[in-house]
Amino acid sequence: MEREFNLLGSLPRCVRDVAARRAGKEESRKAALEFGKEYFDGTREQGYGGYNYDGRWLTVARRAIAHWGLKPNDRVLDIGCAKGFFVRDLRAALPGLDAFGIDISDYALKSAHPEAKPYVLNASCENLPFPDNSFDAVFAINTIHNLERKACLQSLREIERVCPNRGFVQMDAYRTEREREIFLDWMLTARTFDTPCGWRNMFDVAGYKGYYWWTILEHDDSVLT
Numbered sequence: 311m312e313r314e315f316n317l318l319g320s321l322p323r324c325v326r327d328v329a330a331r332r333a334g335k336e337e338s339r340k341a342a343l344e345f346g347k348e349y350f351d352g353t354r355e356q357g358y359g360g361y362n363y364d365g366r367w368l369t370v371a372r373r374a375i376a377h378w379g380l381k382p383n384d385r386v387l388d389i390g391c392a393k394g395f396f397v398r399d400l401r402a403a404l405p406g407l408d409a410f411g412i413d414i415s416d417y418a419l420k421s422a423h424p425e426a427k428p429y430v431l432n433a434s435c436e437n438l439p440f441p442d443n444s445f446d447a448v449f450a451i452n453t454i455h456n457l458e459r460k461a462c463l464q465s466l467r468e469i470e471r472v473c474p475n476r477g478f479v480q481m482d483a484y485r486t487e488r489e490r491e492i493f494l495d496w497m498l499t500a501r502t503f504d505t506p507c508g509w510r511n512m513f514d515v516a517g518y519k520g521y522y523w524w525t526i527l528e529h530d531d532s533v534l535t
């Protein structure tokens with residue numbers, strides 16, 4: 311069964327000024343790893359450069375609903391939900407869908423979209439506070455790679471436990487040495503990164519059988535180096 315799925319394929323490409331971020335990278339990385347105000351609402355060098363609701367997750371929510379065949383009363387979880395924008399948009403796109411989010415950032419959860427706030431809580435992907443097989447879809451978008459390799463494995467097992475065969479993870483990856491260099495210059499919070507082949511091996515070791523896609527920074531016009 312085809313397990314690659316570009317869930318975020320509807321989002322616009324963003325322009326990244328890699329050279330600007332390269333300068334002062336270590337300071338910025340230290341700040342970003344706190345997943346606090348600097349990371350979400352500080353400068354672009356420190357992270358998102360202002361993470362505000364703009365409705366862009368609605369198109370992703372519609373793609374998820376169609377791909378997973380979700381219906382009212384189904385339960386879904388967004389792991390690393392940040393300010394709950396995807397949780398909010400999943401609920402808006404399919405009234406009656408029980409969408410929840412978890413994150414370890416008190417700052418993001420406190421700043422969550424008001425319509426998502428009742429449905430997001432502080433928890434870590436390594437230890438999901440939910441029973442086995444309790445979700446119809448689980449999304450972990452650019453979240454798991456923020457952990458060390460052993461904790462990544464544990465998080466993948468947790469996703470498979472609460473949502474067998476129906477998870478989705480998006481991981482930082484590179485296919486060439488050039489992509490690896492751009493990635494190392496740009497990334498702030500990743501602790502584990504690999505080629506798609508390396509990640510697939512980890513999925514096998516963890517027994518993860520859900521869907522996946524990669525965040526790959528290609529050297530083209532959208533990356534200024």
Ligand SMILES: C[S@@+](CC[C@H](N)C(=O)[O-])C[C@H]1O[C@@H](n2cnc3c(N)ncnc32)[C@H](O)[C@@H]1O
Pocket residue numbers: 345389390391392393412413414415418433434435436450451452453456457
């Ligand atoms: C790159 S952001 C992605 C946010 C959102 N999923 C998106 O795609 O815009 C990574 C998120 O993972 C969260 N995070 C980091 N470590 C985590 C952990 N152990 N468990 C849950 N969330 C975590 C961060 O606080 C942050 O909100």
